[in-house]
Amino acid sequence: MTTTAYAPARTVLRVEIRTAAGWHPVCDLGVLTPGRGVAALLPDGTQAAVFLGRTGDAYAIGNRDPFTGAYVLSRGLVGSAPSPQGSRPFVASPLLKQRFDLATGRCLDDDEVAVPAYQVRIAEVAA
Amino acid sequence: MAPTTTATTAHPPRTIVLVGHGMVGQRFLEALAEHRVTDSARVVVFCEEPRPAYDRMHLTSYFSGTTPDGLSVTPAGFMAEHGIELHVGDPAAAVDRAARTVTSAAGRTVAYDVLVLATGSYPFVPPVPGKDARGCFVYRTIEDVLAIEAYAQGATAGVVVGGGLLGLEAAGALKGLGLRTHIVEFAPRLMPVQVDEGGGAALRRTIGDLGLDVHTGVAGKEIRTDAAGAVAGMELSDGSAVAADLVVFSAGVRPRDGLAREAGLDVGERGGIAVDERCRTSDPAVYAIGECAQAADGRVYGLVAPGYEMAETAAAAIAAGPAPAPPAAPAAVAKTFTGADTSTKLKLLGVGVASFGDALGAADGCLDVVYSDSRAGLYKKLVVDRDGTLLGGVLVGDTDAYGVLRPLTGSVPPVPPEQLVLPPGAGAPAALGPAALPDDAVVCNCHNVTKAAVRGAVADHDCTTVREVEKCTRAGSGCGSCEKVLTALVNDELAARGVAVDTGLCRCFAHTRTELYEIVRVKRISSYVRLLDEHGREEARSGDGCEVCKPAVASILASLAPVIGADGYVLDGEQGALQDTNDHFLANLQRNGSYSVVPRVPGGEITPEKLIVLGEVARDFGLYTKITGGQRVDLFGARVDQLPAIWARLVDAGFESGHAYGKALRTVKSCVGSTWCRYGVQDSVRMAIDLELRYRGLRSPHKLKAAVSGCSRECAEAQSKDFGIIATAAGWNLYVCGNGGATPRHADLLAQDLADDELIRLVDRFLMFYIRTADRLERTSVWLERLEGGLGHLRDVVVGDSLGIAAELEEQMAAHVAHYRDEWAATLADPERLARFVSFVNAPGVPDPSVRFVPERDQVKPDLTLLSGPAIPVRGTLEGAPA
Secondary structure, three states, X not given: OOOOOOOXXXXXXXXXXXXXXXXXXXXXXXXXXXXXXXXXXXXXXXXXXXEEOOOXXXXXEEOEOXXXXXXXXXXXXXXXXXXXXXXXXXXXXXXXXXXXXXXXOEEOOOOOOEOOEEOEEEEEEEO | OOOOXXXXXXXXXXXXXXEOOOHHHHHHHHHHHHOOHHHHOEEEEEEOOOOOOEOHHXXXXXXXXXXOHHHEOOOOOHHHHOOEEEEEOOOEEEEEOOOXXXXXXXXXXXXXXXXXXXXXXXXXXXXXXXXXXXXXXXXOOHXXXXXXXXXXXXXXXEEEEOOOHHHHHHHHHHHHOOOEEEEEEOOOOOOOOOOOHHHHHHHHHHHHHOOOEEEEOOOEEEEEEOOOOEEXXXXXXXXXXXXXXXXXXXXXXXXXXXXXXXXXXXXXXXXOEEOOOOOEOOOOOEEXXXXXXXXXXXXXXXXXXXXXXXXXXXXXXXXXXXXXXXXXXXXXXXXXXXXXXXXXXXXXXXXXXXXXXXXXXOOXXXXXXXXXXXXXXXXXXXXXOOOOOEEEEEEEOOOOOHHHHHHHOOOOXXXXXXXHHOOEOOOEOOOOOHHHOOOOOEEEOOOOEEHHHHHHHHHOOOOOOHHHHHHXXXXXXXXXXXXXXXXXXXXXXXXXXXXXXXXXXXXXXOOOHHHHHHHHHHHOOXXXXXXHHHHOOHHHOOOOOOOOHHHHHHHHHHHHHHHHOOOOOOOOHHHHHHOXXXXXXXXXXXXXXXXXXXXXXXXXXXXXXXXXXXXXXXXXXXXXXXXXXXXXXXXXXXXXXXXXXHHHHHHHOOOOEOOOOOOEEEEEEEOOHHHXXXXXXXXXXXXXXXXXXXXXXXXOOOOEEEEEEOXXXXXXXXXXXXXXXXXXXXXEEEEEOOEOOOOOEOOEEEEEEEOHHHXXXXXXXXXXXXXXXXXXXXXXXXXXXXXXOHHHHHHHHHOOOOOOOHHHHHHHHHHHHHHOOOHHHHHHOOHHHHOOOOOOOOOOOOOOOOOOEEEEOOEEEEOOHHHHOOOOOOOOOOOOOOO
């Protein structure tokens, strides 16, 4: 470690999604609003919906609403549903209001339906 | 049961004429409509009074603030809906039975197939010398009440002749007008027909304690008059005299059978048009119902419940067919009226009085069980026979047990009778609940609804509230005395069925929207998270909330923003995360993920220049355009990243947000009004613009639509709006709580002939009261149906300020008006706020490739083939995401 002790490196917190090609940066954490989502374009052209929960956890699922085909899940409202494992965050589609578990992508209102769920991490990187 | 008897099929539609439009007459019309007789028959009604049927039983409530309209029992639009011709202020003057015609006082002659007399009764005025002097009144109609009120100005004392039900009502009215009040009753006790000596004594003590002078066992001998011929006092038969400025005769009623007598119909010896068990008079084409009729049991009933039953009986008989062929008629299905229960419960001068069954103990060998506490003004007597069967009773001072005791009459109660009259805490077991009632017990006497029917409404018709049960069964919609028992029964039944009555907004809040509104207002909470953590359900605290409560709370915060010191701009900070996507992007999400844009066009008035701008913007951005029902233009097909550029052009041209995306005021539609229209009587366009600019941006439990029509032709369709205004020669009529859509509802008239400022004040109050008390996503029409007390209560609050909150509501609206800003202008002015309007957070310049369009009828439509996409991976979790 030869970096100077007097000028610590400036870093930012960055949200990254894991794709087949590895961790893909999406945006700075500060861009996200708790309880709201944004859409991100992945290298293969698919769309992900990225959310921030109230406690600062980030989640990502597919942006396509399987019930309507529209790419809108990132514009839904985030909530949390009680479960045996504690409360689990979900997003409600802005079109027909079906809810999707943010961690698994499973639809809470229809067992037969799910959307992709992505692993997300918050990385501290040099600014 | 349409009249399908073969004998009539070849004939023109029947004409049914009803003479008299009181409570019983109105019930008869409703029963006719229920039997669908009104679908085919012509129905003509003559009504002597200047207003349609109203609640005569609650006449005295006029003095506690109920308006004459608030007493109405005629649903708005009822006559029009069923095609009934109602002539108010035009009594029937003659009946020609040979020609089968009725002629009215105004000279209308109508030929009838069936005539129904519901002429009611008239007040009996004893032949006291001076009874016609100025200052003598009767107590029967709203006009009587208005006349007494006017005359009482400047009077100091009054005499009520008659100490029965109506007399005590009238005495209460005089007392309420601030007069020293005497009650003169010929019988040795008050309410001689209903209560026994002990009950009368308790009643007399309590009423005396209230400051009224009770004279029993005496009659009025002569009315003294002053030099001008006005009432000055009354001499009584015992030689005493009282000073008084007015006299109200309330000494009973007599059946109004004059019209029937002149027509040669049979009448009873002591009056009353004689009818059989189907309510038919001696002429089979003529029926008589209510207080004007002498029933088949030889009695004349002066109560509303038997009147209603007679109305239903007559309507059923008329519906069954015009051919009176008694031998062929299947007796089993025909409804008959052979007599009725005359039980009553009411509050007179604040004192509860009830009597039921054989109250006076007339049956042979019956026994009394009496509890009396003169100090507390309590008197309770039950009449039982030797084997314990309850025959009747009298309750004075505490009538809570009436709801259970009356239905038990005729059976052996499950507990000894003395326990039924002891007050709670006096060694008596817990009060006998409605659970003890047998299933066939009649809970609502007015509409003859049994306990089994109430339970069935919950069990089989999925009613979950008293209000719904009331709608389903009619129980509780008459005199209202069964309300308590009804509530208990409904709750018992819900509990028995395991229905937890959870009125909470959602899984996060156990409070209703109204309660949350009050919490936010009183505690000045401007943060959703704080509200959730402090007032949410235990298990929901510190969670993320849900899609139900977030927008609801966002709406409350926006409505109250000026009051609680929150930011009125709906997208900043935490508030931004609460909004549905429409509010979040200030535009309306459409099925392919694109948005539509609706600029405000106040009152539907727009300049050619602005119209051209709308066209140019739509053309330049490739938007589909459609004219909306609210007199503006909807521009469809904008990508989220196009919204700021579109709005920059619109704001530049002077447009502002139309709030089509919000639960907020949408439009105030108008007709062209007196400026151009040859029929218009007021400038409806100007009023519509004023209202739209005043209430624009107002967040509410659901969207609000309004309209202003410039004359009674109603081209703006104001009566289908949340608030609608129709011009009159003298000003504006205000209608409220209308709706179009899936469940249309005609708006109700709230107030008439208002000046501009009066109109705006009432709309201010109405809207803020709605915002304060409505449920989430509850339109005004549904809200009014649910509102306890209905239109009468709404009018009391909004017009009469019965809750004393009018000033506060007006202040709130003034704050809204003062704090209004255009959301789109504010968004465009702030780069941070604009940052969200991108398709992709990591590729701000890239448009969403899934939002594409194809041509249709010279415009565009969404290309839905792009959305069908690849198969959805079922239960798929990619890349080892946590399960």
